[in-house]
Amino acid sequence: MSNLLSSSIGRKLLMSLSGLFLITFLVVHLSINLLLLIPDGGEAFNVAANFMALPLIKFGLQPVLALGFIVHIAYGAILTAKNNKARGNNKYASGNNTKEVMWASKNMAVLGVTILAFLAVHMVDYWIPLQITHAVGSVTIGGVEMHDTYSLVAANFQNPLKVVLYVIGSLGLAVHLTHGFWSAFQTLGASNTIWRKRWTVIGTVFAWVVSLGFCVIAIAMYACGSCC
Numbered sequence: 001m002s003n004l005l006s007s008s009i010g011r012k013l014l015m016s017l018s019g020l021f022l023i024t025f026l027v028v029h030l031s032i033n034l035l036l037l038i039p040d041g042g043e044a045f046n047v048a049a050n051f052m053a054l055p056l057i058k059f060g061l062q063p064v065l066a067l068g069f070i071v072h073i074a075y076g077a078i079l080t081a082k083n084n085k086a087r088g089n090n091k092y093a094s095g096n097n098t099k100e101v102m103w104a105s106k107n108m109a110v111l112g113v114t115i116l117a118f119l120a121v122h123m124v125d126y127w128i129p130l131q132i133t134h135a136v137g138s139v140t141i142g143g144v145e146m147h148d149t150y151s152l153v154a155a156n157f158q159n160p161l162k163v164v165l166y167v168i169g170s171l172g173l174a175v176h177l178t179h180g181f182w183s184a185f186q187t188l189g190a191s192n193t194i195w196r197k198r199w200t201v202i203g204t205v206f207a208w209v210v211s212l213g214f215c216v217i218a219i220a221m222y223a224c225g226s227c228c
């Protein structure tokens with residue numbers, strides 16, 4: 001087990017498995033967030049969002065999600081440091097993979113830090129008021145009192161700077177996923193010359209659909225708040 005955590009292939013394996021786990025989370029997150037666009041005064045979104053407050057989710061799934069982020073970020077930082085050290089001054093060495101390696105070790109780290117900065121703001125916007133301080137209004141739906149998460153999101157997106165920040169964070173996510181998606185399958189051995197191309201296309205489409213989905217939500221909520 002300690003070999004797995006410290007060997008180069010073990011680290012790459014943990015990066016790809018945690019990355020695919022976080023990708024699954026993003027699909028669920030975007031699916032719930034798309035409910036924001038239903039013109040029902042936020043009912044469907046509030047019911048789905050309050051599912052996150054159930055004890056099973058709060059104490060069961062959330063720690064697993066946090067662990068997924070920690071593993072991905074920690075091993076990403078270790079891999080980047082090792083790659084930079086291994087390359088040393090020879091940053092422009094030629095070879096089959098040189099462009100890819102440089103892209104992965106340089107831009108993936110920069111994009112990762114951008115997403116991390118976005119996530120820090122995002123947690124202050126939502127996770128802290130919803131899960132820790134409960135500094136959020138409440139609403140009763142079907143006789144059940146719950147957090148009015150919809151109003152929190154709607155108020156947040158009345159600030160154009162926040163909309164810009166969410167768009168930048170989502171675009172950073174798109175580029176990060178464009179590379180990370182096929183790379184994960186390559187590490188897992190589910191790739192050859194043909195499948196490498198296929199994973200690249202699937203990953204690129206997936207990355208932009210998910211990321212533009214988040215952008216559309218932020219922009220639509222802003223537009224709706226300004227005109228409705």
Ligand code: HEM
Pocket residue numbers: 029033049050052053062065115119122126127130131149153166169170173214215217218
């Ligand atoms: C339109 C864009 C987005 C909106 C409106 C949004 C909304 C929310 C809300 C309301 C929560 C709180 C859920 C709760 O605890 O009850 C949340 C949590 C979270 N969001 Fe987002 N989100 C957006 C984009 C993103 C993106 C792009 C990422 C990832 C890069 C992300 C990652 C997370 C994470 C990690 C959590 C914590 C999950 C948990 O509760 O454990 N979100 N988001």
